[in-house]
Amino acid sequence: MFHFSNIVRSEGDPKIIEGGPSLKQPEDQLARALGWFSIGLGAIELFAARRVTETLGMEGKETLVRAFGVREIFSGILSLSVDKNAGLWARVGGDGLDAAALLSGLTADNPKKGNVALALLMVGGIAMLDYRVAQDTKPQRPPPDARRKLYPGRSGFPKGISATRDRAKDAINHIPANVRS
């Protein structure tokens, strides 16, 4: 089977014949996809804020949209990092803010209220996905109150600590200062 990574191997170095199972779970892939989605959406909000507000009939809210864009980009970067769970929870929080902002635009006098309703529906769907992936990627670190094994018998000194200390002190006292280190 062809493995792309074999192309960059130095001559004579082992090359992959058959790949083993990946440590990545489907939820990790989903977290990655959401991270990139977040960065993409954030870039649109940041650089095309007027277009967004016009589509939603919420003109005058460009600064808020840009701020949301920055937030999206940061939570996207966090979702792509080793702390992806924090990034996903940041996204869940952000979904709440998005929904609140959209609700303020869902007024009878907004000629684009249909677009706002559609956007709200999408935010709701993505929020559920974010929440689910955030739950599934919870770090598997033991909780702080988990019972841990302790290793009080593992000194590493077969002759005991006191004997080792005595011997070491004896040895160091016999080394002239100018030859230490």
Place this chain on the structure above:
Amino acid sequence: MKALVWHGKEDIRCDTVTDPEIQDPRDAIIKVTSCAICGSDLHLFHNFIPGMLPGDIMGHETMGEVVEVGSGMDGKLKKGDRIVVPFTIICGECDQCKRGNFSVCETTNRKRHLADKAFGHTTAGLFGYTHLTGGYPGGQAEYLRVPFADATHIKVPDGIPDEQLLFLSDIFPTGWQAAAQCDIVPTDTVAIWGCGPVGQMAIRSAILLGANQVIAIDRLPERLSMAEAGGATTINFETESVVDRLNELTDGRGPEKCIDCAGMEAHVMASQPDTVLDRAKQMVMLESDRPHVLREMIYVCRPGGIISVAGVYSGFSDKMPMGAFMNKGLTMRTGQTHVNRWTDDLLRRIEEGEIDPSFVITHTVPLEMGPEMYKVFRDKRDSCVKVVLKP
């Protein structure tokens, strides 16, 4: 053969790869009998060290039996020899090797143009590490090609189990060098940040080198209990102030010698805002390392003291308190370990029963379970301190 292969951030797989071959007269091939996951492998696992490529074989703590040698071995190594492989590949002939500065060997980095650009000058080639250090296939595998094998080996006798000898490859000499470069005198207090495997070895080394008091700093009960077993007074940085406690234990003077065994991924805690800021900057690539421990060491170290850095740093660290560092007249000593400088002495100490480094092993599993054990080790699950893999 089976090998643990890096495929990207948090993605290590047990793949089937082609067997290594002799490429140079100074090469040897070993059948790996034991290998281990090192704390610095986690930096690669997290993709915090630049220069990894998918398909790279992990691992730099390895030992085994020589099964094939090149034609230029000059009798220094033969089939059947039992060797521990130092993680630094050395030629034994360049000026730095002759000075005993093996980890900055000028010959063995086969991608030295990258290291010259990144570091200013090349350092030694390393097994299973970034392409900045040669991109040599590592030893978490069934077989390993050892380049410059006539110099890059530690011959070990039969009759001592692998578990006692394996750590001569890295963590034992690394902990030892960290303590040795502190120039310990009998009145010294040595404070050690990080009670992972290297920290544990540094604690024992400081005791063997005659320190008056050794203080170990961590937050995990299993690691603190192991540190205490080795003769250290412990500080849990989650429940006590490190600076206050160190000053209290040294009559307000601060420890004379400080050792960093934590490195670039210092624990992030809301109560230490600099760690949060470092993590944020690291995420957006404004900073590559989280140097909280270095800052704390400089702050608390006794004026005129020595700071020894064994933990790995990869690139750039911000907000270093150089004012305190300079005005307190501190000395900082660092470096990847010059493994072969220390191993004759350390092997003798193991043979004479002065120390048994196997105390640090908490998990021994088949190689195939390696990928999962990276996660267990990273997440500190099951009170994991050190994982040994058996191919």
